[in-house]
Amino acid sequence: MAREALRLAAKGEDPSYLKREKIQLQRQRTFKAVLEEHLERDAKVKNRKWKQKKSYLEAHVLPVWKDMPIDCIKKKDIIALRDKLMDRGKPYAANNVFAAVRRLFNWAAERDYIEFSPCANIGMPATAVERDRVLTNAEIKKISMSVLCDRYSHSSLRRGGDGVCPGRKPKGHRVPSHR
Secondary structure: OHHHHHHHHHHOOOOHHHHHHHHHHHHHOEHHHHHHHHHHHHHHHHOOOHHHHHHHHHHHHHHHHOOOEHHHOOHHHHHHHHHHHHHOOOHHHHHHHHHHHHHHHHHHHHOOOOOOOOOOOOOOOOOOOOOOOOOOHHHHHHHHHHHHHHHHHHHHHHOOOOOOOOOOOOOOOOOOOOO
């Protein structure tokens, strides 16, 4: 920028417009403005969970960085936001917010709104914990019946049967109950 100003001054032109232009550009490229553009041009197009992403960013990030120029947000700001969510005991929210912020800054860097992403070389705040899910007896029974009924109806139809699973009422017929 300094070289550009000297070049313009040498030509006899006013280099102060560069500073005004830069300030005006920064006002246009606040975090909020870039977020809105990112949601419209990238998130809605490439991410089917964009509404969830938007709500995370609006709830946790926008109140903090709303009017900040996007190029003034540094790595320390990212880490502070991440740590704040972790300190509140919200590791999954911290992961989701960080992933959304990282994507937004990578997108902004691709568009030359910023020189590079401040999220570079920052890891996810929390490690994803795999959860074991044990099915209840009722769920196991439901799945078993579904599989059996599918097998029965397909094989029964091939053999010329009615395709009705044992234990289920066929439509329009009465099945005696077993007590």
